[in-house]
Amino acid sequence: MKKIIQYTHAQNWIFSFICLFLILSPVTLLAEISIDSYCQLTIETMQQQIPQTQELISIVQENKNNPEALESLLVAKRAEFDLAREALYSSYGTSAQEFVTYINRNGKSVKAYLEANQNIKQQIDNLAAQLNILMEEEDALRPNQEVPDELPLPIK
Numbered sequence: 001m002k003k004i005i006q007y008t009h010a011q012n013w014i015f016s017f018i019c020l021f022l023i024l025s026p027v028t029l030l031a032e033i034s035i036d037s038y039c040q041l042t043i044e045t046m047q048q049q050i051p052q053t054q055e056l057i058s059i060v061q062e063n064k065n066n067p068e069a070l071e072s073l074l075v076a077k078r079a080e081f082d083l084a085r086e087a088l089y090s091s092y093g094t095s096a097q098e099f100v101t102y103i104n105r106n107g108k109s110v111k112a113y114l115e116a117n118q119n120i121k122q123q124i125d126n127l128a129a130q131l132n133i134l135m136e137e138e139d140a141l142r143p144n145q146e147v148p149d150e151l152p153l154p155i156k
Contacts, residue, residue, distance in 0.1 A: 046130075053131065
């Protein structure tokens with residue numbers, strides 16, 4: 001004998017709410033990217049940041065005598081760069097938040113992957129070194145700001 005399951009109005013509403021939440025929640029829609037994709041995205045992100053940081057340096061150099069214009073230009077340019085970075089993350093089916101938290105969930109696996117793929121690790125290390133130099137240069141041009149000890153990167 002088949003048993004027919006009947007849902008109450010409240011159960012239907014709860015089920016509908018859960019489905020709607022799953023559909024609209026951007027975090028739940030994101031598929032976990034592979035370690036290889038994560039490392040490639042790390043490389044592409046840093047490759048994107050190098051010319052962006054060079055552009056920021058130019059803006060600082062050109063506007064160092066006008067602090068108000070400088071800050072306004074930097075804010076606008078950084079917003080533009082954030083959009084470009086988000087587009088890059090989106091092309092991998094992820095977001096900035098997921099990218100940053102990925103290493104927390106998969107740190108040991110990423111480290112093992114990089115140990116097994118020294119060419120990728122070397123590429124990431126080289127890009128990180130370039131970015132650190134550029135960021136130090138930008139910071140040196142702006143003496144009234146604190147200089148971070150090191151560029152915070154998702155992979156060490």
